[in-house]
Amino acid sequence: MKQAIILGNIITMDEKRPFAKAALVKNGVFAYIGSAEEAKKLAGADAKVLDYGENYVYPGFLESHSHGHLAGDRFIGQASLGQVGLTDYAKYREIIKEFIAKNPQREFYLASGWVENDEYVTKAYLDDICTDKPLFMHTGGGHSMLLNTKALEWAGIDAAYAKKYGYEQVHVDENGEPDGYVCEAPVFEIVPKLPTTLEDAKNYLLAWQDFALSSGFTAVADAGAEVVYHESPKAYHELEKEGKLKMRTYAYMYVTDNIADPKAEIARIAAQRAELSGEYFHIVGAKAFLDGVTEAHTAWQNQDYLDQPGYHGVERFNDHDKMVQLIVEADKEGMSVHVHSEGGGATHFMLDCIEDAEKITGDLDQRNVLAHLHFVTDEDIRRMGATGSIPAVPPLWTAKIPGGPYEQEVSYVGKELTDQAYPIKSFYDAGANVVFHSDFPVSPMMNVKYSIYMAEKRNTPKEMLGGICQPRNVKEAITREQSLRAMTINVARQWHQEHRMGSIEFGKIANMAVFDCDFLHDDIEKVAQANIVATIVDGEEVYKA
Incomplete structure (x- = not known):
């Protein structure tokens, strides 16, 4: 039996026992959380000791939307x-x-x-x-x-x-x-x-895994695992069989716009799940694009673009009946639907579809995901909570960047709407299960400390982009604890994995990330300077700074 004692300042994200000084791991799962003395008593003589001193140990961080x-x-x-x-x-x-x-x-x-x-x-x-x-x-x-x-x-x-x-x-x-x-x-x-081989894909996924583990992430969602290369799921599967996957990946399979037969598409994804899923790569649902992005003039807005009257963006997947059927068929298979929803019009469309699907399924806990959420009305924020839908929000995108992006948004949708971009607190207030996402590498950062900083300050740290940025929509700032939840237990819940990961609790997978900073209590400027110390997967150190 493999055993390890983890020592440090442990922040568990378990409401019943929020802090501890030690954790005992047996065969990759937590067997005890509490004092160092008791952990040592319960451990066998051959237990390995990972002593992180006064550093801070967190549950392994989880990424809700990325592209491996x-x-x-x-x-x-x-x-x-x-x-x-x-x-x-x-x-x-x-x-x-x-x-x-x-x-x-x-x-x-x-x-x-x-x-x-x-x-x-x-x-x-x-x-x-x-x-x-x-x-x-x-x-x-x-x-x-x-x-x-x-x-x-x-x-x-x-x-x-x-x-x-x-x-x-x-x-x-x-x-x-x-x-x-x-x-x-x-x-x-x-x-x-574009020409790619299966071996190329495997090498790319291993490079991605190295980066994510070195950043403190122990599990991720691949939002559209086939969208870049059709054989990526097979590459994940082969790497798992070869014993090379350490980071768990929860995959949503790509669905083309207004797919001709949603029932057949979900059957295809279910068959892939049966063939390719394992412990470290597991298919959990479907991924569709509802629209594009505001900066490319393709996000599906609730109103016309100011510089182009009569045009409100690109409606990609916009067939209501087909989306309802996709959601219903996914629910039958115990899966969810994850959508790219940037503009307010896309989000309104999707929530209409979810409401109608729930009338058929009676399932208010399917955990369908709407990612990006640049512009959202108050009514749709309320509906996000009411439908049990999951808002995947990007704290790393919240700052006002003058001299280009901000002015561009103002010219496209107006200053009032631009200044209301990227709600986060309102989703929490509506009772939604809020998760953070980076959209890496589509967005250039996947970073724990900056996510916490920007969720609180709604601005970049001074060292980023030459300090030119300004805070935006500060009423949507959230607490440190809410930020930690949005990168741990809430993401586990997105994947229906909250019983296995997302907090440091007895019986859960022993995934952890160690930083030299107390994200809950240290000065926020110190948070922006935090350094990772180690990443632990299944009780074993897989990265050390």
Whole structure:
């Protein structure tokens, strides 16, 4: 029997015993929580001791919405533009050229992390960099892409294609020919077709796992496990069989817009669950995109865009009856539906669907997830709690970033709505099971300390982005305890796993993260400077700083 004694300042997230000095682990689960003396008495002579002194031990942190394959690909398989920060097309060119020079054997080139602004670029920009192979430049947010001429030819994007998808999603020049810029559905059609091998996918997932564990996360949700590469679920499964997965992944399988047969689609996902799920990779539901993102003019708003009267965004999955059927069929299989819902119109649509589905299922505890929630009405916040739906909110996105993003939002939806962005406290007040998400790597951070800081301050720490940011919508600030719950026990509940993880309690999986900071009581500026010490999975140290 493997045994370990964990010593430190333990913050359990268990309301009955919130603090302890020691935990005893037997065969990967907690066997005792309490004093160091009692833990030592109960342990066998061969018990390993992990003594973290005056550092703070938390339940392993849980990420409610991320993209594993894409993260690993961006770590080791692409030219990364993310380190540039704000848009700098001259710098982007240097990074892409350097990547091409280092990887002459590649059949195509992908650069990611592009930040859009008012400077509009077309295929000519990429043709200047590379003319003989397909070159794609993907936005950090993942909903837009720029293609060079070779890439357009490879993808079959021509005038007829643009007409089919509409000029909001495939931009064209004065002659009606695609100019290289595409967004939404065409992007999600192109990306899975990019040449990737199963071994590539496995390497990407292992790189992602290393990053997440080194950040204190012991379990994550993959929101659309097939969205980038169709064989990613198989890659997870093979890695688990090989004994290489340490981090648990709860996967939502990608459902295309207005899927023709929701019943058959859920049957497909259920069959994948039976074939591929295990302890460390487990399929829990379906993932759909309702809309795009405000900065790309594609979020489905409740009102028209101010700069484009008569247009309120892209409605991706907008068939009410099909979404109701998808929710109902998922419920029959003990699964939930997880949606990308950025604009207020998308959220209103989804809550209408959930309400109608619940009239059929009678299940008020299906735990369907709405992620991002940029703009939400007071009425829909109330309905989120009433339907038992789960708001996945992004504290890392809450600050007001002047000189571009903030002014852009104001020009699109108005100052009043922009200043009400990203509610969090209101969801708690409505009784909803609030979870934090990072959307990594679509968003460039997955970070415990900054999530806590920004949920309280609604602003970035001074060292980020040169200190230019300002607080936004401060009435939606929440407490430290609420933040910790939104990254531990609440996420476990999202996955119907609260009996197994999310707190340090007897009988639960012994996953922990150790930091040199008391997130509940230390000064908030000290929180922003916290360092990770170790990550523990199944009672064994898998990362040490």
